[in-house]
Amino acid sequence: MIRMSNVSKVYHTGSITFEALRDVNIEIKEREYCAVVGPSGSGKSTLMNIIGCLDDSSTGEYYLRGQKVANMTQNQLADIRNKTIGFVFQSFNLLPYATAEENVEVPLLFAGQSRKLRLERCRFLLERVGLADKMKNRPTEMSGGEMQRVAVARALANDPPLILADEPTGNLDTRTGGAIVDLFNELHDEGRTIIMITHDPNIAAQLPRQIYMQDGALVDRLRAAS
């Protein structure tokens, strides 16, 4: 599914250069379920953004499903984000003015689906995440857990094989977070590849594979400091 060799990411802010990722080599197979763990600023999000084609790497090669991402056009990248990848963010990133249904509809709109199909799919997905009665509610009228469920439903809109979650439980209490993790477990059982950033060692421990990061590099295991 994902293969990276010697991927680095360098940010330049004025005269200061900051290496967010250094020489990352990683391979994630289809249907894998990985936790990315590491302290703040260790490069987890940067790695995730590059995997999700939201950002490009400074050096190195990244292949997604056998295709070299660096060679793709902007439109191809947009289509990949639309159909191949589903994003779930820590801060939900729902459109504040839109209802739950309309938020889930967004990826379907950009996929050019018909109105009938869009509405069917939204209903189906929101029922699936247990929000059938909140379809017409706006994010401001929902709890954090509910908002994250909407975000998960949105990530599933175009039935993508890869789900990227950047601390999906970070803004939620343990119980609500647990329910979201259960949802991810289900998605994995359906055969999706899932990569999840998490700060919570308990959640990370439940997942089949852990990827540890420190100072922008992959490490075997986190040193005692953290």
Added chain:
Amino acid sequence: MKSLSILWNVFVRDFRKQSGRMTLTIVGLLWGTISIMLLLSFGEGLYQQMSINSKGMGEGFSVIWGGRTNKEFKGLPRGRRIWFLANDLPYFQAKLPDAKLVTGEMMRWGQRISYKDKFLSQMVDGLYPEYESLRALYPQMGGRFINKKDLELKRRVVFLGNEVKDDLMPDVENPIGETIFINSVPFTVVGIMEPKRQTNSYASRDSRNVFIPLTTYQTMWNEPYFDNLILAVDKKDYARMEEFTDRLNLAAAQKYKYDPEDKVLGIWDTIESQEMMDNILLGLKYFLGFVGFMTLAIAGVGVANIMFVSVKERTREIGVKMAMGARRSTIQLQFITEALFITFMGGGIGISLIYCLTEAFKMVPLDIPALDMMGRPTVSLIDGLIVVCILVAMGTLAGYFPSRKASSVSPVESLRYE
């Protein structure tokens, strides 16, 4: 096609969500469009009215009158009076075969015109039948202008200006065939002039004139001299009017032996003054249009401002959309569509409103003298198109620059934006 429907769906959805702000912007544009359209339509109405008015005298001719020589010429003294005879017409016509018409008229001020117990003191104009179209002297229903037969037979027939008729025989419903007296000589009324608006004249307004056949005039006053020669040219020769008057001057100089450089003749080129008038009016119209344009431009700045704020505010939203698979072009086109929609809503409503208003105003019968001069506001197709073009340009610019900025940022940066 598919991407168009995507764009449309996204646009409709987002637009509904922020209709409040959009409505305000549309009102701003509406205001601007109404201002420019009002000024333009006012200018257009004035322009049309003034054109009609200044053509009330007829168009495409020069009036030429005699004078005295200022220089000695071939032994002849200066101060000689050069005046044209009615018999000179064939000579000038032969010298200017390409002119539409060379003719002349005789005028006499303060003649006693009477009908029953009423009398007036008016100018009497002796002329040829060709004056009907030349000077726009059209008869009202039931009447006619002076014709060739009248001229040949030196008939005592008279064509009255409409105001003369109103003063002389106010209660007479059908004045045709009535007898009036000019200096106690009986004349039969054959026609009354159709009222017209006339801002130019070289003697008296046509509505206050009394017109009789030139031959009858000559018999009455035993008058050999024309007061004016009239030289008319075809429309295609309007630009060459000066050349025609020069040739006429030369022909007159040869016949009456004066230096053609000596400015003996008085010449009034109505085409030239018409052009001048046209230019002044056009200038006035452009000025009004410019004032309106400035108002509209302010509204345009408003749209640009709104789009800029809108893009700024929605930076995070743009990031989310891009993460969800929106193409850059879709994002960009969405903002341009929004801007265009705003300008078209405001502009369209404004233009239609002014159009309906001016059309409605035309239907109201108002007998205000000011309207005779100012005309009524009129929306011309060209003005409408110009305003539409301005709106399109404004909308595109107002949407293009902010959206280009927004969609060129990487999705990660947009997502981080707070």
